[in-house]
Amino acid sequence: MRIDIITIFPEFFSVLDVSLVGKARQSGLIDLRVHNLRDHTHDRHHTVDDTPYGGGAGMVMKPEPWGDAIDAILTDVHPLTEPTEQTDATDAAPLLIFPSPAGELFTQAMARELAEEPNLIFGCGRYEGIDQRVFDHYAEAGRVRLVSLGDYVLNGGEVAVMAMIEAVGRLIPGVVGNPESLVEESHEDGLLEYPSYTKPAAWRGLEVPPVLRSGNHGAVAAWRREQQLERTARVRPDLLPPAN
Numbered sequence: 445m446r447i448d449i450i451t452i453f454p455e456f457f458s459v460l461d462v463s464l465v466g467k468a469r470q471s472g473l474i475d476l477r478v479h480n481l482r483d484h485t486h487d488r489h490h491t492v493d494d495t496p497y498g499g500g501a502g503m504v505m506k507p508e509p510w511g512d513a514i515d516a517i518l519t520d521v522h523p524l525t526e527p528t529e530q531t532d533a534t535d536a537a538p539l540l541i542f543p544s545p546a547g548e549l550f551t552q553a554m555a556r557e558l559a560e561e562p563n564l565i566f567g568c569g570r571y572e573g574i575d576q577r578v579f580d581h582y583a584e585a586g587r588v589r590l591v592s593l594g595d596y597v598l599n600g601g602e603v604a605v606m607a608m609i610e611a612v613g614r615l616i617p618g619v620v621g622n623p624e625s626l627v628e629e630s631h632e633d634g635l636l637e638y639p640s641y642t643k644p645a646a647w648r649g650l651e652v653p654p655v656l657r658s659g660n661h662g663a664v665a666a667w668r669r670e671q672q673l674e675r676t677a678r679v680r681p682d683l684l685p686p687a688n
């Protein structure tokens with residue numbers, strides 16, 4: 445998978461040189477490139493923002509630098525792609541993802557969808573956001589998704605992109621050492637995960653649930669499922685499957 449990130453804070457993503465994503469980059473599983481939006485400005489001050497039409501507080505990100513930056517990546521990703529009988533331009537088009545407080549909620553299901561994409565381009569907005577025409581222009585030609593991390597306000601898209609890259613990256617085959625560990629995680633089967641324990645058997649007067657030390661795999665599986673349902677009902681009832 446190739447991932448391109450457009451941001452005015454490229455140094456923000458230096459952390460992606462380490463940990464799992466860093467290893468995946470070194471092994472070639474992920475080809476991650478970070479682009480400074482200001483490299484696509486043409487004035488002395490590298491201006492990326494201006495006042496909003498219609499008035500209001502704050503500044504809006506100008507469309508021109510975004511257009512130049514995205515076009516440069518699209519040209520690089522598919523320099524001379526012509527639609528073929530197997531694919532057409534839309535099928536081969538990279539997916540453009542813009543974090544936004546007005547976006548669709550990012551979920552584990554969406555992470556699984558994104559992990560199937562060959563090319564992702566993340567656009568990190570700042571200020572009060574990006575001129576709407578950037579989304580509209582590229583939605584005509586290909587695929588654009590506005591995505592939100594949740595119902596709270598951030599100062600820009602970088603934190604959200606970092607979270608999405610981690611959530612997507614770990615689902616790419618070969619990135620996580622033991623793919624089995626991806627199966628029994630919170631949200632993977634729609635429920636919250638069961639509680640985990642390791643040695644010692646007793647710690648500060650707290651014992652590991654005896655069933656986990658019983659060696660009875662059926663009883664352990666049943667206990668874990670019950671714990672998932674109980675925890676989900678208590679903490680995230682919205683995730684519970686509808687009663688049939």
Ligand SMILES: N#Cc1c(-c2ccc3ccn(Cc4ccncc4)c3c2)n[nH]c1N
Pocket residue numbers: 543544545547568569570571572573574591592593594595596597598599600601604
């Ligand atoms: N994903 C996501 C987000 C964001 C988010 C994402 C991109 C940008 C770009 C600029 N801002 C600042 C801003 C703009 C407009 N209204 C409020 C704040 C952003 C916030 N906030 N909360 C989330 N869950």
